[in-house]
Amino acid sequence: xxxxxxxxxxxxxxxxxxxxxxxxxxxxxxxxxxxxxxxxxxxxxxxxxxxxxxxxxxxxxxxxxxxxxxxxxxxxxxxxxxxxxxxxxxxxxxxxxxxxxxxxxxxxxxxxxxxxxxxxxxxxxxxxxxxxxxxxxxxxxxxxxxxxxxxxxxxxxxxxxxxxxxxxxxxxxxxxxxxxxxxxxxxxxxxxxxxxxxxxxxxxxxxxxxxxxxxxxxxxxxxxxxxxxxxxxxxxxxxxxxxxxxxxxxxxxxxxxxxxxxxxxxxxxxxxxxxxxxxxxxxxxxxxxxxxxxxxxxxxxxxxxxxxxxxxxxxxxxxxxxxxxxxxxxxxxxxxxxxxxxxxxxxxxxxxxxxxxxxxxxxxxxxxxxxxxxxxxxxxxxxxxxxxxxxxxxxxxxxxxxxxxxxxxxxxxxxxxxxxxxxxxxxxxxxxxxxxxxxxxxxxxxxxxxxxxxxxxxxxxxxxxxxxxxxxxxxxxx
Numbered sequence: 166x167x168x169x170x171x172x173x174x175x176x177x178x179x180x181x182x183x184x185x186x187x188x189x190x191x192x193x194x195x196x197x198x199x200x201x202x203x204x205x206x207x208x209x210x211x212x213x214x215x216x217x218x219x220x221x222x223x224x225x226x227x228x229x230x231x232x233x234x235x236x237x238x239x240x241x242x243x244x245x246x247x248x249x250x251x252x253x254x255x256x257x258x259x260x261x262x263x264x265x266x267x268x269x270x271x272x273x274x275x276x277x278x279x280x281x282x283x284x285x286x287x288x289x290x291x292x293x294x295x296x297x298x299x300x301x302x303x304x305x306x307x308x309x310x311x312x313x314x315x316x317x318x319x320x321x322x323x324x325x326x327x328x329x330x331x332x333x334x335x336x337x338x339x340x341x342x343x344x345x346x347x348x349x350x351x352x353x354x355x356x357x358x359x360x361x362x363x364x365x366x367x368x369x370x371x372x373x374x375x376x377x378x379x380x381x382x383x384x385x386x387x388x389x390x391x392x393x394x395x396x397x398x399x400x401x402x403x404x405x406x407x408x409x410x411x412x413x414x415x416x417x418x419x420x421x422x423x424x425x426x427x428x429x430x431x432x433x434x435x436x437x438x439x440x441x442x443x444x445x446x447x448x449x450x451x452x453x454x455x456x457x458x459x460x461x462x463x464x465x466x467x468x469x470x471x472x473x474x475x476x477x478x479x480x481x482x483x484x485x486x487x488x489x490x491x492x493x494x495x496x497x498x499x500x501x502x503x504x505x506x507x508x509x510x511x512x513x514x515x516x517x518x519x520x521x522x523x524x525x526x527x528x529x530x531x532x533x534x535x536x537x538x539x540x541x542x543x544x545x546x547x548x549x550x551x552x553x554x555x556x557x558x559x560x561x562x563x564x565x566x567x568x569x570x571x572x573x574x575x576x577x578x579x580x581x582x583x584x585x586x587x588x589x590x591x592x593x594x595x596x597x598x599x600x601x602x603x604x605x606x607x608x609x610x611x612x613x614x615x616x617x618x619x620x621x622x623x624x625x626x627x628x629x630x631x632x633x634x635x636x637x638x639x640x641x642x643x
Contacts, residue, residue, distance in 0.1 A: 212263025351393035447488030473503030
């Protein structure tokens with residue numbers, strides 16, 4: 166029978182672990198102006214696709230006194246533009262988002278106005294700039310095209326949000342074949358996707374945000390098959406002003422959803438297993454005005470992210486599989502900026518894209534004109550950590566004995582009052598034991614568990630104190 170007992174004990178010897186400084190190295194960077202004249206007001210990096218030859222495709226939107234324009238270009242390995250196309254405000258390819266379709270082609274998703282209605286538009290563009298096909302897809306009044314997901318068999322999910330308040334089905338997926346023709350559609354309830362990933366041939370996980378009350382939103386995922394039929398739907402604890410940005414599948418098969426919450430933009434991660442059950446969550450309320458725009462997986466235990474943080478500075482870094490910051494670095498580009506997309510080149514290098522502009526105090530003529538920013542970084546290989554560097558209000562010691570036979574002890578030291586929760590799960594993410602939050606005053610504690618009836622194998626201990634998370638792998642033997 167499982168038992169959980171908290172025992173107050175005397176001070177234990179504190180063991181510290183020296184961590185070597187980890188440095189993210191910028192290899193090179195390139196800046197691109199979306200328009201040569203001074204009429205440019207603003208621009209945004211809408212899409213970024215690395216190519217096998219070391220070059221890349223970029224889509225952006227810029228605005229001048231005539232309206233919004235789209236700009237697509239291909240750069241070679243050295244960052245020099247090979248070809249480019251610009252689309253005027255009346256073009257259906259205006260303000261498009263670019264993503265990889267297959268080895269030789271990309272998809273540009275955009276919107277256009279037809280008889281006062283916003284219509285979704287897809288353009289298939291080859292790596293050489295040719296256009297094999299393009300199609301416009303009718304929408305209802307008030308519909309907003311959200312994004313595109315390409316499945317393994319080439320089927321395209323075109324995602325649309327119905328803004329009309331009298332509609333009970335707010336989120337629509339239009340199924341499109343490899344020639345761009347619509348062949349089916351599905352409508353869902355009052356939730357909508359903000360990106361997704363295909364984890365199995367007939368299982369697609371889509372990230373979502375659900376409004377709980379006037380001020381609180383909950384992160385959520387819903388699962389559909391390749392025909393768009395709903396399979397599952399799960400929500401997770403709500404936070405103030407939370408917005409879920411996306412979901413990504415890791416090399417180990419698990420999922421990571423990410424976004425921001427709070428009045429001053431704190432970031433969070435929630436890791437799920439393949440069945441969309443929560444393994445752990447990490448809320449970084451010690452890093453203000455920051456958020457993750459995109460993430461990628463370097464290897465089994467190396468997750469890199471790109472976004473921006475306090476001071477309008479671009480932000481790149483790495484976390485380990487338990488949500489610990491391994492290393493991070495801010496970059497200001499030409500003065501201000503942020504990263505939008507991150508892509509993996511190899512096990513040690515990534516390439517990121519975003520925007521940057523000079524600060525107004527630099528007194529430059531083009532201080533309000535943004536530049537497309539592409540940079541390559543080398544991410545250091547990190548040793549396994551045993552503590553979290555930003556966990557300042559308490560300290561958790563290693564579980565002992567480890568491996569264990571039936572009983573295990575986990576000492577902690579609390580430096581300021583908090584209400585931690587503790588959980589033990591197996592390798593599949595199934596919850597074995599959970600102790601809900603309770604207020605603990607400053608002092609030293611030991612958690613003791615008896616697990617004599619558990620089968621042998623690996624288990625994971627998770628400790629969450631309301632702002633940070635730490636985890637240890639523990640091994641049970643016979």
